[in-house]
Structures are given as C-alpha cells and as structure tokens.
Amino acid sequence: MTEHFDGQEAWAAALRAHGRRVTKQRLAVLAAVDRHPHSPAESILAAARTELPELTAQSVYVVLGDLTDLHMLRRFEPPHSPALYETRVGDNHHHAICISCGRVEDVDCAVGHAPCLTPHWNPDAKPMTIQIADVMYQGICQDCQRAQQLPPQSSLTRNKEIGEQ
Amino acid sequence: MTEHFDGQEAWAAALRAHGRRVTKQRLAVLAAVDRHPHSPAESILAAARTELPELTAQSVYVVLGDLTDLHMLRRFEPPHSPALYETRVGDNHHHAICISCGRVEDVDCAVGHAPCLTPHWNPDAKPMTIQIADVMYQGICQDCQRAQQLPPQSSLTRNKEIGEQ
C-alpha cells in the first residue's frame, strides 16, 4: 500500500508540474492505465471504477485525451481496435500486435536510440519534420500459432479479446 | 482511354486469379483507390460513383474489406483518422502523416529491403512471428510549418481534410 501511496504522490506531482489540478478521477485513471497497460478506454473505465465507482465514461475520455496531449500517457491505435493507452512514455518503444488474438507486446527500439526517425523520402516528396515514428509489428503469437496447428477446424477463429496486455 | 481499359483488364485478371467474380462495383472501387491513394471509404465511394452512380456505401465497405484480405489493397489507420486504402501493395513501404493537416506521403523502406521485420524482443517477451511492420511517421509538413509561422493566431488550426493524397 505504501507503493500505491507513492504512485499517487508521483502522479500528483506530475499533474501539478503540468499545471493540472490533482483530482481523484485523474489519479484513478492513471493508476488504472498503469496497472493495465495497452488497454482501451472502456477497460480503463472498468478498472478505475473499482477504486472510484462514480467515475463516468466521458470523464475517462476527457482525462485520457488531456493526459495524452501532455505526454503523461501514450496512445496508439492498432488496426481493427479501439485506441489503447499506456503509461510508458518518453522512450520511443514500439508494439507488436497478434492479428489473431489481439495481444500486444512492447518492443524496444530496433536501431539504437532514435531509430526510425529518418525516413527515406522519395525524390518527388516534400519531406516533413518528423516528430514520432510509431512502428506497429503485426504477426501471430506463439499461443495462436499452436492453436491453429492442432485443431484442423475453422481457420478464422479470431477471438475478440483485445487490450488487457 | 486505352490506359483505362488496360487497367480494367489488369484488375479483372487479378480478381479472377483470386477466384473472385469480376463486377463493375469491384472495378470501380479499384479504379477509385488507384486514382486516389490514401483515401477513406467515404471518398472512395464518392470517386467510384462518378463512374458507377448506383454504388452503395455498404458495397464499398465489403469490397474494400475483401480486397484488403486478398492483399490487392492495403489498409492503414493513421491516428484520429478513418482507415485509408491504397493499391500499392507488395513492397513494404511506410507512411508519413502530417499531424496538422492530415496529409499522407509514402516513404520507402528505411533499411534495405525488409527492414523493420526484426523487432528486438524484451528478455521476458514471447516473440511473435512477424508478418508486417507498419511504420507511421508523424510530423508537420512544410506547408503547415510555414502556415504556423506567419499568422500568430490559434496554434490549434488543425483542419479536417484527410485523405485525397
């Protein structure tokens, strides 16, 4: 529980540092995202409500959006999935998504520290000033691979569980 | 117009090769995506209707989904944008998106031929079998940069035009 308290204090300090008021809603959302990385807004709402039952969905959307703008949270949108959130920010790590079960794994930067930040522009393209390079690896995780080999049944057994690391 | 005909024939052949029937709806969608790369379903519908006015939105969604599964089209979802489609498939090129105006540019592979296909897994992660690595560069394009410097007004002039290369 000391850990929980420490976390609260750390989040509170970060909020103040960004000129934001420290509210129980923000703390509950931050704690929920921290405990359930790669979760969508709906799961975050459910998780946060265990400690703050009166929290509303709209507040979660507002808080997630604001904290993402502040870079206290990071948001990414895997294909065919609602947006997912995590507290791991600042490093430019990437994500691998299983196209069969939706599982998400963190992947560290492939090439040194700031890797993919230098796109190779086509001759006729007007280069942009790049700020982020999000790499989304898509593949099949070990469990799904095994599951596909054993039962020679429907090859489209794509389950819908997404989020919840 | 010969070019148009050739395109039709090529698409028709590809459809047959995939065991699909050749319909005017599919040809209209393919032609529309080809002429307007990086476009959302709604724009594709509008473009395709210039040559096939009775085409419906649902057909466009069905066709886009099916052709994407066949890898005749490629689909990607920039943050805060509906899914975009393009006919350039087979090479693993990537995309740069202007976070101000939504413009999308193609970017060739950064490191040789199949670059980012080798993620650096964390020690405790169960590696997946990677099939695609989608890199999404996000930055500010030259036009928007210029526009932001001249008028010292709202810094949040994010316009909504997306797609339509």
Place this chain on the structure above:
DNA sequence: CACTTATTATTAGTAAGTCACAATAAGGCG
C-alpha cells in the same frame, strides 16, 4: 472560508463502420 474557474457529470449526437437478409447478376453448363 469564500470564490474563481478547471474539471467532471449529464445528456445528446456523430462518424465509421458492422450485421442480417432480400434482390441481383457473374460465370458455368447444357
């Protein structure tokens, strides 16, 4: 403690699709 205004709750509304099923039309066959 009061007061200002950021933050949250309430309610309604939208964008971007998906789903179920009836109508149509490709492509194979006689």
Place this chain on the structure above:
DNA sequence: CGCCTTATTGTGACTTACTAATAATAAGTG
C-alpha cells in the same frame, strides 16, 4: 443462347467508440 447456382450487391437496422454542449461540482488561491 439461356438457365441455374451462388457469389455479390443493395437495403435497412443497428453498434461501437467517441465528440460536443452545458450544468453541477470541487481544486486551489487569497
């Protein structure tokens, strides 16, 4: 060529994930 099967498209209802407008609440300041 014309029929027949079934893939494909059209019609209409519905859903998911999220945004917008405004009223109620509560942080933080003096």
